[in-house]
Amino acid sequence: MADLTSTFAGIKSPNPFWLASAPPTDKAYNVNRAFEAGWGGVVWKTLGEDPHIVNVNGPRYGVVYSADRRVMGINNIELITDRPLQVNLDEIKQVKKDWPDRAMVVSLMVPCEEKNWKEILKKVEDTGADGVELNFGCPHGMSERGMGSAVGQVPEYIEMVTRWCKETTAMPVIVKLTPNITDVRYPARAALAGGADAVSLINTVSSIVSVNLDTMSPEPSIDGKGSHGGYCGPAVKPIALNMVAQIARDTETARLPISGIGGVTTWRDAAEFLTLGAGNVQVCTAAMTYGFRIVEELTTGLSRWMDEKNYSSVESFVGLATPNVTDWQYLNLNYVTKARIDQDKCIQCGRCHVVCEDTSHQAITQQKNGQRYFEVIDKECVGCNLCVNVCPVENCITMEQLTTGADPRTNNNISAEYQNWTTHPNNPMATS
Amino acid sequence: MRGTDPLVELQTDLHPPLSAHEAAVEADRCYFCYDAPCVTACPTGIDVPLFIRQIQSGNPHGSGKTILDENILVGMCARVCPTETLCEQACVRQTAENSPVKIGALQRYATDVLQAESTHPYQRAAATGRSVAVVGAGPAGLACAHRLAMYGHSVTIFDANQKPGGLNEYGIAAYKTVNNFAQAEVEFVLDIGGIEIKSGVALGVDMKLSELASQHDAVFLGIGLGDVNAPGIDGESLKGVENAVGFIARLRQTQDYKSLDTGNHVLVIGGGMTAIDAAVQSKMLGASEVTIAYRRGPEQMNASEYEQHLAQTHGVVIRHYLQPLRYIDNGSGYVASVELEQMSVSDGVLTGTGNTTILQADQVLTAIGQKLQSAPLEGASLELKGNRIVVNADRQTSDKKIYAGGDCIAGGDDLTVSAVQDGKLAAEAINRQLA
Ligand SMILES: Cc1cc2nc3c(=O)[nH]c(=O)nc-3n(C[C@H](O)[C@H](O)[C@H](O)COP(=O)(O)OP(=O)(O)OC[C@H]3O[C@@H](n4cnc5c(N)ncnc54)[C@H](O)[C@@H]3O)c2cc1C
Ligand SMILES: Cc1cc2nc3c(=O)[nH]c(=O)nc-3n(C[C@H](O)[C@H](O)[C@H](O)COP(=O)(O)O)c2cc1C
Numbered sequence: 016m017a018d019l020t021s022t023f024a025g026i027k028s029p030n031p032f033w034l035a036s037a038p039p040t041d042k043a044y045n046v047n048r049a050f051e052a053g054w055g056g057v058v059w060k061t062l063g064e065d066p067h068i069v070n071v072n073g074p075r076y077g078v079v080y081s082a083d084r085r086v087m088g089i090n091n092i093e094l095i096t097d098r099p100l101q102v103n104l105d106e107i108k109q110v111k112k113d114w115p116d117r118a119m120v121v122s123l124m125v126p127c128e129e130k131n132w133k134e135i136l137k138k139v140e141d142t143g144a145d146g147v148e149l150n151f152g153c154p155h156g157m158s159e160r161g162m163g164s165a166v167g168q169v170p171e172y173i174e175m176v177t178r179w180c181k182e183t184t185a186m187p188v189i190v191k192l193t194p195n196i197t198d199v200r201y202p203a204r205a206a207l208a209g210g211a212d213a214v215s216l217i218n219t220v221s222s223i224v225s226v227n228l229d230t231m232s233p234e235p236s237i238d239g240k241g242s243h244g245g246y247c248g249p250a251v252k253p254i255a256l257n258m259v260a261q262i263a264r265d266t267e268t269a270r271l272p273i274s275g276i277g278g279v280t281t282w283r284d285a286a287e288f289l290t291l292g293a294g295n296v297q298v299c300t301a302a303m304t305y306g307f308r309i310v311e312e313l314t315t316g317l318s319r320w321m322d323e324k325n326y327s328s329v330e331s332f333v334g335l336a337t338p339n340v341t342d343w344q345y346l347n348l349n350y351v352t353k354a355r356i357d358q359d360k361c362i363q364c365g366r367c368h369v370v371c372e373d374t375s376h377q378a379i380t381q382q383k384n385g386q387r388y389f390e391v392i393d394k395e396c397v398g399c400n401l402c403v404n405v406c407p408v409e410n411c412i413t414m415e416q417l418t419t420g421a422d423p424r425t426n427n428n429i430s431a432e433y434q435n436w437t438t439h440p441n442n443p444m445a446t447s
Numbered sequence: 448m449r450g451t452d453p454l455v456e457l458q459t460d461l462h463p464p465l466s467a468h469e470a471a472v473e474a475d476r477c478y479f480c481y482d483a484p485c486v487t488a489c490p491t492g493i494d495v496p497l498f499i500r501q502i503q504s505g506n507p508h509g510s511g512k513t514i515l516d517e518n519i520l521v522g523m524c525a526r527v528c529p530t531e532t533l534c535e536q537a538c539v540r541q542t543a544e545n546s547p548v549k550i551g552a553l554q555r556y557a558t559d560v561l562q563a564e565s566t567h568p569y570q571r572a573a574a575t576g577r578s579v580a581v582v583g584a585g586p587a588g589l590a591c592a593h594r595l596a597m598y599g600h601s602v603t604i605f606d607a608n609q610k611p612g613g614l615n616e617y618g619i620a621a622y623k624t625v626n627n628f629a630q631a632e633v634e635f636v637l638d639i640g641g642i643e644i645k646s647g648v649a650l651g652v653d654m655k656l657s658e659l660a661s662q663h664d665a666v667f668l669g670i671g672l673g674d675v676n677a678p679g680i681d682g683e684s685l686k687g688v689e690n691a692v693g694f695i696a697r698l699r700q701t702q703d704y705k706s707l708d709t710g711n712h713v714l715v716i717g718g719g720m721t722a723i724d725a726a727v728q729s730k731m732l733g734a735s736e737v738t739i740a741y742r743r744g745p746e747q748m749n750a751s752e753y754e755q756h757l758a759q760t761h762g763v764v765i766r767h768y769l770q771p772l773r774y775i776d777n778g779s780g781y782v783a784s785v786e787l788e789q790m791s792v793s794d795g796v797l798t799g800t801g802n803t804t805i806l807q808a809d810q811v812l813t814a815i816g817q818k819l820q821s822a823p824l825e826g827a828s829l830e831l832k833g834n835r836i837v838v839n840a841d842r843q844t845s846d847k848k849i850y851a852g853g854d855c856i857a858g859g860d861d862l863t864v865s866a867v868q869d870g871k872l873a874a875e876a877i878n879r880q881l882a
Contacts, residue, residue: 083475281504305479312500315509409468 017321018328019314021055023295024187024213024272026145028055028118031329032285032313035276035297036061036122036148036191039307041096043106047113052307053314056118058189058215058297061095061150062103062135064125068094068156074235077224079250086304088250090224092235092242094156095124100138108142119143120189124150124162127172129179136184146187149176151202152218154195154245164218167193170205177209189274192216192258194251199258203268214262215274215297217255219245248300252278256291260340263292280309282316289329290336344436351422351429352398352414354378354391360411363387367402367412375401393423454704457731461622461757462526462552470556474502476548480539485550488537490865491518495534495550502557511561512568514554518871519593520586522562522632523615524864525555526623529720531753533864562631567638572599574641577881580605580663582650582823585613586863587669587853589636590870591877596641598878603663604642607649613671613853615863617696620724622731651822660827660848665877668836668844668851669870672817678716682774687782691715691725691814698728710810713737714785716771717814719749725812726763737763738806742770742790742797768792772803774811782811819855832857841876842869850877 021031033056034040034049041060049057070093079088096103111119121144125131139147151167158165166172173190180188190206192199194217206214221243225234233241255277262268275293279285280301288296301309326332356367356379368389371379378395379402382388391402398414406412421428437446465473477499485495493514501510514521530536530551538547561568577600581588584606592602610616615629637644650656650670659666675690677683687710701707713729715722718741730737739758741748744767748755755765769787777783789802819834830837830845835857838844842852852869854861859869 281500282506283504306481308497309479309500311497312504312506312509315513316501316504316506319506319509409471 017318017326019055019318019321021295021329023118023274024146024189026056026118026120026187027116028295029116030055030310030314031289031295031317032310033057033118033120033274033295033297034302035299036150037299037303038093039299039302042098042103043110046106046110049302049307049310050110050114050117053310054117054307055295056120056145058120058122058148059103059107059144061122061124062100062139063095063123064131064135065100067097067099070094070097071237073237077234077241077244079224079248086248086300088224088246088248089300089303090222090235090244090246091219092155092237092244095122095150100135104138104142107139107144111143111145118145120146120148122148122150122191124157127161127166127176132176132179133183136180136186140184140186144186146189146212147180147184148189148191148215149180150191150218151176152191152193152216154193154219154221155243164193164195167191167202167218168196170201173202174205174209177206177211181210187212189213189215191218191276193218194254194258194277195221199261200265200268203262203265203271207268207271211271213272213274213294214268215276216258216262217251217277219247220251220254222246247277248304249278249280249284252284256287259288259293260291260337263334263337264340280304282313282320285313285317286320286332287336289333291340292334292337294333295329346435347433348436348439349430349432349434351417353393353396353417354398354400354402354412355415356389356391356402356412357410358390360408361389362408362411363389364407365389366405366407370401370405375399395424397424454731454733457621457704457728458625459622460526460625461620462555464559465549465552465556470502470507470553473549473553474499476540477503478539484537484539485534485548488533489517490533490860490862491521491524491868491871493517493521493534493554498557499548499550499553502553507557507560508564510557514558515561515568518864518867519590519636520615520632520863520867521554521558522628522635523586523619523624524867525551525558526628527619528862528864529751529754532751562635567635569593569597569639571596571639571641574601575599575881577601577664578603578662579665579667579877580659581667581669582606582659583613583669583671583853583855584608584611584633584644584646585669585671585853585866586615587671587855587866587870588613588667589633589669590867591667591669591850591852591874592642592870593636593639594871594874595877596639598874600641600664600878600881602642604644605648605650605654605659606644606646607652607673609646611644611646613669617699618692618721619699619863620695620728621699622728649823651820651825656824656827656849660846664848664881666849667870667873667877668823668849668855669853669866670820670823671854673820673823674818675813676816676818678771678813678815680771680773682776682782685774685776685782686780687809688774688811688813691717691721691812692817694812695721695725695728698732704732707732709734710808711735712807713810713812714806714808715739715812715814717741717816718743718747719814719816720754722812722814723750723754723758723763725814726758727761729810729812730761730763734810738808739763739765740769740771740785740787740806741765741767743792744768769804770799771811775805777809782808784808785811817854835859840872842873843876847880 019030036058040057077090154164157163190211272294275288276297368379403412479496498510498513534550535547541547581604612629713734715726768790772786775784789800836851850873853866
């Protein structure tokens with residue numbers, strides 16, 4: 016079994032799977048259960064100042080299902096911890112004492128004043144926690160009070176608060192970023208400039224998940240009204256992966272450790288975050304959907320894959336996919352593919368035909384000799400991949416690269432040479 | 448191809464393996480229940496939700512490992528378990544939509560992947576220098592031996608038969624275990640090392656239990672039920688009258704089905720799994736009429752509803768409330784027909800009605816239960832109950848050095864999977880005892 020131990024921003028844990036700051040890490044009871052189940056670490060539910068906030072007393076969560084009622088995304092209007100600060104601090108101290116080998120990071124959110132941050136940091140240091148995470152991400156409730164994503168959307172604030180924290184404490188400082196911005200590189204650079212030891216992302220995405228058409232209230236509905244919430248779960252993974260890659264590729268922040276968050280549900284999701292440059296991952300929705308035991312699938316799956324690929328440690332494959340993320344203009348325009356339909360696997364549903372016919376390039380037949388028959392017309396196929404995406408049968412339609420002859424669609428000879436848009440004759444701004 | 452030549456059908460998987468696509472679609476249906484009812488329903492306590500989640504996430508190897516951790520003979524169990532009365536009956540989707548997740552088929556999918564790999568998934572601990580004798584190379588004995596070997600004990604298995612596997616090799620219906628799977632699985636189990644099998648050696652004939660106990664640090668008895676019950680009626684010695692277990696053993700061992708002496712009008716007597724298997728296989732062998740006669744009603748049959756249905760869809764007629772009175776000679780020493788009495792049950796008591804009927808039969812297969820042989824236990828004073836060996840929760844007999852499991856113990860349910868669990872529990876207890 017591969018070695019799953021992880022060191023993230025100097026914080027050690029037996030595996031790279033942490034629970035994100037959220038209800039699963041709200042109190043000692045939950046966190047003890049998580050550690051018993053095998054989680055490598057937790058980021059404790061965000062602490063604030065007393066008097067503690069209150070939550071709504073009606074539904075906090077909304078949901079987006081797939082057709083078979085699988086949870087694809089959850090949206091929430093929960094705030095930070097609604098328990099007194101000292102209660103949390105005492106529990107954190109005890110749990111860290113009981114589980115010395117697990118990572119204990121404490122998430123914080125206090126008003127944007129130097130003394131407020133400094134005061135709370137001192138208290139956290141007393142608990143023996145391994146580090147802090149600054150919650151600049153929460154998109155609802157706290158942001159209206161000038162905290163959470165209200166800070167995370169202003170790079171100058173991020174830098175300022177991070178600096179205060181770094182000046183105050185020797186604990187590693189992780190800055191948690193919001194996805195509710197236009198370009199995540201700016202807040203990441205600001206965190207780095209403020210001295211952050213790492214960033215973590217993403218927090219939840221501002222959202223309304225559904226509207227009740229009888230009551231005309233957004234959901235979750237509190238007495239007939241709803242407010243926007245934060246969206247998370249499998250549905251947000253693509254957004255998170257992109258943001259992780261953007262930070263990992265950015266020359267300024269390339270060396271900044273990243274904790275990947277957003278929709279991690281299986282070992283494969285985790286491996287994707289790690290190969291794009293995350294040093295570890297955090298999980299919330301998957302645990303809230305299936306319970307803590309999923310960590311067994313995460314650890315056994317990742318370790319099996321590492322054995323298969325001969326990766327001896329987690330670090331050995333972190334970032335291996337990052338160099339392959341590039342900008343559109345550098346993609347090879349001489350790479351020509353055509354769809355191929357495996358007739359033995361085809362179940363004749365016709366979805367590939369209709370989407371190509373109605374919405375793409377009329378490149379898939381519907382019959383042959385009067386029989387239902389779906390086949391790619393190379394002369395029309397632009398290789399767009401839509402048929403592959405909509406086909407219900409895995410590996411029935413695949414993309415095949417043409418390496419010789421001419422592309423039947425354009426009649427252009429296939430060239431083995433790499434050519435991109437920057438030098439393409441159709442580009443008015445081509446460099447050569 | 449199922450449904451063409453009956454002989455081909457005999458050698459075709461009753462439940463064909465799932466393709467990767469089918470497995471993905473089926474795995475997707477699992478809800479990953481908390482404290483899952485399917486786990487509780489499995490005699491070996493396999494972590495069903497976890498192994499299915501591992502299939503979902505593209506880790507069939509890890510999935511197979513999760514299963515084998517609890518049940519080393521899961522390949523056979525995936526083929527023969529009456530899942531319709533175990534895990535799949537407990538599945539919450541059975542409750543929700545009358546269509547459980549196909550746990551048995553998924554289990555087979557995952558373990559096929561793992562057993563096809565060349566390296567055995569377990570390693571032996573350092574040798575302990577302790578030795579354990581296991582009597583019987585059936586599912587109970589094999590499971591016990593594997594777990595003991597894992598802990599580093601050295602194990603000798605003695606079996607009276609020529610081939611190891613117990614009823615996996617000699618009893619399970621041919622269409623449930625095709626392609627010599629029983630032997631392939633025995634090899635898989637032995638791959639761990641540290642287990643020696645001595646075939647053709649019978650306890651009670653070639654050696655005594657007291658000798659074994661003095662030569663080894665512990666003994667495990669997995670001797671199954673070597674004897675069979677007979678109705679005790681006139682004509683039992685006629686040719687064509689045979690015990691169903693013996694008939695199936697002949698069938699399982701033959702290279703040439705056509706050479707088997709099989710009847711055209713077959714009457715099977717009994718109401719359990721063995722009766723069903725004997726009847727269905729007779730039909731596949733080409734009998735024109737196969738009838739099962741059972742003395743009570745359909746609800747009392749030990750064969751599950753699914754098994755009864757299987758027999759019926761293969762053209763077997765099941766007749767209830769009929770008990771044989773005598774076998775009738777055709778004049779030259781062969782059975783020609785059977786006289787049976789109509790039975791009735793009132794207040795749970797079975798009584799004959801006095802009405803009889805005669806059914807034509809040139810072959811009669813009796814499947815009215817098996818019992819423990821007495822020879823193997825001679826000289827040892829193990830406590831018995833209802834003619835089976837009494838054990839405690841650790842599968843320890845009244846003799847602290849002797850353990851037992853599988854069909855030969857009292858209170859079991861005579862399933863392959865339960866035999867495996869007994870073997871595993873006994874090995875754990877023996878390991879603790881030897882520590
Ligand atoms: C016809 C038939 C069909 C069945 N079908 C199913 C099914 O579909 N699904 C299911 O779950 N269960 C089925 N069962 C039940 C299942 O096969 C048994 O519960 C299981 O095999 C019991 O395992 P065991 O190890 O206790 O005994 P066995 O499998 O009977 O093995 C006992 C072993 O001990 C050896 N032995 C016996 N006496 C001695 C001795 N004196 N010295 C040395 N060795 C000895 C025997 O040779 C044999 O190898 C079926 C049983 C029968 C008879
Ligand atoms: C109900 C709920 C409450 C949350 N509370 C917090 C919080 O207090 N602090 C914080 O930093 N993030 C909070 N989050 C965001 C999660 O930590 C995480 O960033 C987000 O859910 C994305 O990960 P996921 O897709 O695995 O759920 C919360 C999320 C949910 C669903």
